[in-house]
Amino acid sequence: MRKSVSAERPEAALARIVSALGQELLDASDEEILAAAKDLGMNPGMKGSAAFLGLKYLRHAPPEWWLEGFDAALLARLGMPGREPSELGPVPSLTAPRRSRRPGQKKDRSHE
Amino acid sequence: MLKPICKRADHFVPSPAARALALNLVTEFDLLRLKTIARLYARGLPPDVDWGDLIQEAIARVLSGARRQPEGVTTIVFLAGVMRSLRTAYLRRARTGAGQQREKSLEQAAAADDDASRIDEPRDPAPDPEHAVSALQEIAAIERLFGGDAMVLRIIHGLAEGLSAEQIRSACGITAVDYDSARKRMRRVLLREGLTCGNL
Numbered sequence: 001m002r003k004s005v006s007a008e009r010p011e012a013a014l015a016r017i018v019s020a021l022g023q024e025l026l027d028a029s030d031e032e033i034l035a036a037a038k039d040l041g042m043n044p045g046m047k048g049s050a051a052f053l054g055l056k057y058l059r060h061a062p063p064e065w066w067l068e069g070f071d072a073a074l075l076a077r078l079g080m081p082g083r084e085p086s087e088l089g090p091v092p093s094l095t096a097p098r099r100s101r102r103p104g105q106k107k108d109r110s111h112e
Numbered sequence: 113m114l115k116p117i118c119k120r121a122d123h124f125v126p127s128p129a130a131r132a133l134a135l136n137l138v139t140e141f142d143l144l145r146l147k148t149i150a151r152l153y154a155r156g157l158p159p160d161v162d163w164g165d166l167i168q169e170a171i172a173r174v175l176s177g178a179r180r181q182p183e184g185v186t187t188i189v190f191l192a193g194v195m196r197s198l199r200t201a202y203l204r205r206a207r208t209g210a211g212q213q214r215e216k217s218l219e220q221a222a223a224a225d226d227d228a229s230r231i232d233e234p235r236d237p238a239p240d241p242e243h244a245v246s247a248l249q250e251i252a253a254i255e256r257l258f259g260g261d262a263m264v265l266r267i268i269h270g271l272a273e274g275l276s277a278e279q280i281r282s283a284c285g286i287t288a289v290d291y292d293s294a295r296k297r298m299r300r301v302l303l304r305e306g307l308t309c310g311n312l
Contacts, residue, residue: 033307
């Protein structure tokens with residue numbers, strides 16, 4: 001076997017490496033993910049964990065926005081009822097600055 | 113009017129429905145798995161495309177119905193397959209030039225890779241020194257991740273050559289137990305790297 005991967009077409013070699021390592025990540029168990037997170041001092045079970053950095057909007061969208069504008073057939077296949085536009089509340093801009101809570105202030109859970 | 117792919121992904125980002133529906137499609141551990149895979153797949157992509165774009169674009173395509181989830185394929189595997197196809201499409205687009213390729217072509221390229229088990233390799237055989245250098249740098253960065261583990265590096269070299277696990281074990285004289293042990297170490301390093309948002 002060659003000692004280095006650099007002699008061959010590097011793009012193809014990188015594609016194969018990335019694909020194989022991606023499969024390894026797909027095969028990783030929840031326990032392995034938890035162990036890796038703990039190595040980093042993260043607790044994925046904790047709300048606001050740094051492990052979810054970059055994914056926060058995937059996790060924290062209010063349910064009343066969920067089904068807006070999606071293909072009805074897809075939603076039906078997923079077992080999710082569609083909603084009429086009139087049932088939907090306003091969709092806030094995610095680019096707007098988020099209000100931070102002061103210590104002791106309760107979180108508004110009216111949308112949850 | 114052609115839009116860069118990343119702009120299309122950005123266009124989808126403000127839609128909270130996609131993100132929330134994705135939450136219903138995958139568990140929190142799957143989200144983390146998806147993040148680590150996206151960060152891996154983002155390696156070697158043009159600098160204006162990051163791992164978040166890959167995830168958002170993949171979710172957008174799934175939710176819009178542009179990509180159909182085959183029966184028996186889990187959502188996480190399907191999303192990972194879509195991201196891999198997008199990676200190929202981004203790379204192809206970067207090579208051919210954004211101004212020369214229609215957005216429609218990207219859709220077709222990604223849709224053509226519906227089979228999540230396929231390995232996406234650049235199909236254009238024309239050599240491109242700039243992208244070759246970039247790929248070499250990414251390979252070197254991946255090798256640095258496992259710098260202290262000679263067995264894992266041997267496995268990675270085997271993967272780069274397209275060898276199967278059996279072929280790598282045979283070529284390197286690695287037992288099945290040692291191979292599985294090396295894979296676990298490899299996964300741990302990849303997960304640790306992928307869960308953070310820092311650079312190497």
